[in-house]
Amino acid sequence: MKRILLVEDELEIAELERDYLEINDMEVVIERNGAKGLERALGDDFDLIILDIMLPDMSGFDICRSIRAEKEVPILLVSARKEDIDKVRGLGLGADDYITKPFSPSELVARVKAHLARYERLVKSNKGTQNELLEVRNLTLDLDGRKAFLEDQEIIFTTKEFDLLIFLAKRPNRVWNKEQLFEQIWGMQAAGDVSTVVVHIRKIREKLESHGADAEMIETIWGAGYRFNL
Secondary structure, three states: OEEEEEEOOOHHHHHHHHHHHHHOOEEEEEEOOHHHHHHHHHHOOOOEEEEEOEOOOOEHHHHHHHHHHHOOOOEEEEEOOOOHHHHHHHHHOOOOEEEEOOOOHHHHHHHHHHHHHHHHHHHHHOOOOOOOEEEEOOEEEEOOOOEEEEOOEEEOOOHHHHHHHHHHHHOOOOEEOHHHHHHHHHOOOOOOOOHHHHHHHHHHHHHHHHOOOOOOOEEEEOOOEEEEOO
């Protein structure tokens, strides 16, 4: 049974989300305080963390940053704030997804299942004894070790940034639209919200270019999508 940590200060919302997750055979631990939620996240083992951004005692962004510095557990940020800047900030801190309120409990369950399944496949793929390398131009991707190198410089990517970069690098010279990338990387249909793809592409580009990569390695094809160029 998968263990979920739910950090949410509004009890009614927390209990509703817990009920839907438990119906789907998940064990849910609720923390309504940010500091206690962070302590629980770092001190216990969970398969996924659902983290509200607007907590009374500390910012969910700060909690996310602290968790990501210690663990690779999937993190889903939840907030009533719909501004793109909040999504950019949250995903930039290493969150795997950003869900805006109000949302249906069934959508939450679907996203949780998708992230759990993807993380489980990732863990299994890392059990091999010999790392698989993908070399494209002057970029080397260690698919098993989850590391990226440009020349001899290592570039640190978040889980979803690395997944997206691998997907594009394995399929060069083809244009993928935002909806296709969202479905491939996040494991669900975009349902009209593809801004997370835009944010991740932007962060990948910034990191590549800061290490000297060609600005057109990942090219925007206006009105169509993105292409990884050989």
